[in-house]
Amino acid sequence: MAAVAESIAGTIPAHIPKSLVFDFDHFTAPEVQKEPHRQVSQLLHKNAPDVFYTPRNGGYWIVTRAEVAVDMLRQVENFSSGPEFNHFKAFNPPMLPVQADPPNHTEYRRILNPKFAPGPIQKLEEYVRQLARTIIDEAYPHGRCDFIEEVAERFPVTIFLKIAGAPLADRARLVAIAVKYTRSPTFEERQAAITEMAHYLREKFKERIKEPKDDLLTQIVQARMPDRDLTDTEKEGLGVLLFFGGLDTVKSVLSFVVSYLAQHPDDYKKLVDNPAMIKSAMEELLRVSGVSTPERGVTHDLEYRGIPFKKGDRVVFLTQLWGVDDQQISNPYEVDFSRDVSQHYAFGAGPHRCIGSHLARLEFRIFLEEWTRTIKAFRLEKNVPVKTAGGVVWTPVELSLAWDV
Amino acid sequence: MKIKVDRKVCAGHALCAAKAPDVYTLDDDGYCNSDGMTVPPGKEEQAIFGAAYCPERAIVLFDAAGKEIR
Numbered sequence: 001m002a003a004v005a006e007s008i009a010g011t012i013p014a015h016i017p018k019s020l021v022f023d024f025d026h027f028t029a030p031e032v033q034k035e036p037h038r039q040v041s042q043l044l045h046k047n048a049p050d051v052f053y054t055p056r057n058g059g060y061w062i063v064t065r066a067e068v069a070v071d072m073l074r075q076v077e078n079f080s081s082g083p084e085f086n087h088f089k090a091f092n093p094p095m096l097p098v099q100a101d102p103p104n105h106t107e108y109r110r111i112l113n114p115k116f117a118p119g120p121i122q123k124l125e126e127y128v129r130q131l132a133r134t135i136i137d138e139a140y141p142h143g144r145c146d147f148i149e150e151v152a153e154r155f156p157v158t159i160f161l162k163i164a165g166a167p168l169a170d171r172a173r174l175v176a177i178a179v180k181y182t183r184s185p186t187f188e189e190r191q192a193a194i195t196e197m198a199h200y201l202r203e204k205f206k207e208r209i210k211e212p213k214d215d216l217l218t219q220i221v222q223a224r225m226p227d228r229d230l231t232d233t234e235k236e237g238l239g240v241l242l243f244f245g246g247l248d249t250v251k252s253v254l255s256f257v258v259s260y261l262a263q264h265p266d267d268y269k270k271l272v273d274n275p276a277m278i279k280s281a282m283e284e285l286l287r288v289s290g291v292s293t294p295e296r297g298v299t300h301d302l303e304y305r306g307i308p309f310k311k312g313d314r315v316v317f318l319t320q321l322w323g324v325d326d327q328q329i330s331n332p333y334e335v336d337f338s339r340d341v342s343q344h345y346a347f348g349a350g351p352h353r354c355i356g357s358h359l360a361r362l363e364f365r366i367f368l369e370e371w372t373r374t375i376k377a378f379r380l381e382k383n384v385p386v387k388t389a390g391g392v393v394w395t396p397v398e399l400s401l402a403w404d405v
Numbered sequence: 406m407k408i409k410v411d412r413k414v415c416a417g418h419a420l421c422a423a424k425a426p427d428v429y430t431l432d433d434d435g436y437c438n439s440d441g442m443t444v445p446p447g448k449e450e451q452a453i454f455g456a457a458y459c460p461e462r463a464i465v466l467f468d469a470a471g472k473e474i475r
Contacts, residue, residue, distance in 0.1 A: 114434060116435070117419075118435050119431070119435070340457075344460075347418065349461060351416055353418055353460075357418065
């Protein structure tokens with residue numbers, strides 16, 4: 001049991017083989033605080049078992065390899081999204097559809113899918129482009145920007161709030177709640193964020209019942225299961241997850257992508273010189289910019305790949321590492337826009353694939369088209385490594401950029 | 406060339422239709438609905454490229470003799 005502090009070694013349950021214990025905290029490890037995709041994968045892919053147990057934050061399994069993870073995520077009968085099998089996620093309200101298994105999961109997705117399918121999302125292109133232009137044009141004359149605050153928190157969040165139907169004036173308040181959820185390691189803090197968001201949504205739902213609009217809030221208020229109305233708890237659960245997804249993830253991925261391009265001017269120049277390349281180059285950039293950390297709970301005692309899982313064990317999937325898994329891809333840290341197929345799971349896999357993936361792709365593409373059109377070269381303003389944070393969603397925390405005007 | 410899509414495995418990534426728009430189409434929910442279709446002549450390479458992008462490996466292609474294309 002190498003490198004596990006004595007103070008927590010005693011908390012490891014008896015069924016966990018010592019050979020599968022590895023001390024790693026995906027919220028606070030030094031490796032998540034700088035170039036996390038490279039640093040964490042170098043640490044874990046080289047030194048830890050493909051599935052290992054960490055005693056941190058209450059103790060859980062971590063899966064680091066893409067092939068193993070995708071296989072496990074398909075086995076919903078063994079590794080469930082239901083909070084009853086993962087006490088750490090027994091939130092009120094349960095977040096939907098993420099915390100449900102098929103067949104209920106399928107019904108929840110059916111409610112939301114038509115709004116997020118590629119067809120309807122494509123219709124947003126002009127609006128998204130106008131917004132990108134406005135934001136970039138505002139920043140450009142200054143020759144610098146604090147990218148996260150001025151762009152990444154504004155651009156995708158404004159779009160999401162428009163789709164959702166929430167007022168732009170609530171942006172800062174809502175982003176703060178989402179960040180509290182994604183960056184807090186304790187159940188209590190995360191539950192507090194969920195309660196706050198659910199409370200906000202309850203008020204909004206009341207408004208939409210009185211006066212329906214063409215937005216997501218109304219869609220949720222009016223949604224039905226095949227044989228019944230949705231309960232208030234279900235409505236709040238659907239809303240909470242959508243808001244957390246819409247308010248924090250694109251911001252984080254976009255910041256990773258731009259942070260990479262700021263530090264690789266040759267790659268950036270390729271996009272400036274050939275904007276038609278952005279659509280495919282983006283997939284390669286997404287491969288090394290995954291941010292999200294889904295979880296499952298074990299439904300019954302079982303052995304999988306020789307690993308003894310016990311009912312109620314918590315399993316955490318570091319999707320961030322799947323695109324840089326050297327068992328899947330050669331030279332994983334090398335971003336190469338000419339890769340034939342850029343296989344990645346930045347949006348997860350299986351039935352829970354990120355519902356916002358098409359919106360996110362549209363936002364990334366248009367943002368890069370407009371950024372390259374206006375800013376022909378840019379760099380990190382300070383010559384220090386970009387600071388990043390771990391957690392449920394990984395993100396750069398400070399990203400100041402500069403360019404010549 | 407024929408397309409077989411495992412609709413139970415398809416998770417709606419929609420990369421097939423994005424990478425090979427002349428071959429794959431999506432339903433209203435954004436899931437691939439090209440199961441059982443024949444690839445338009447001359448679009449075979451695009452079909453293979455689009456299938457390779459499927460993160461779920463839900464798409465399998467068969468040649469005229471019914472042999473799986475790898």
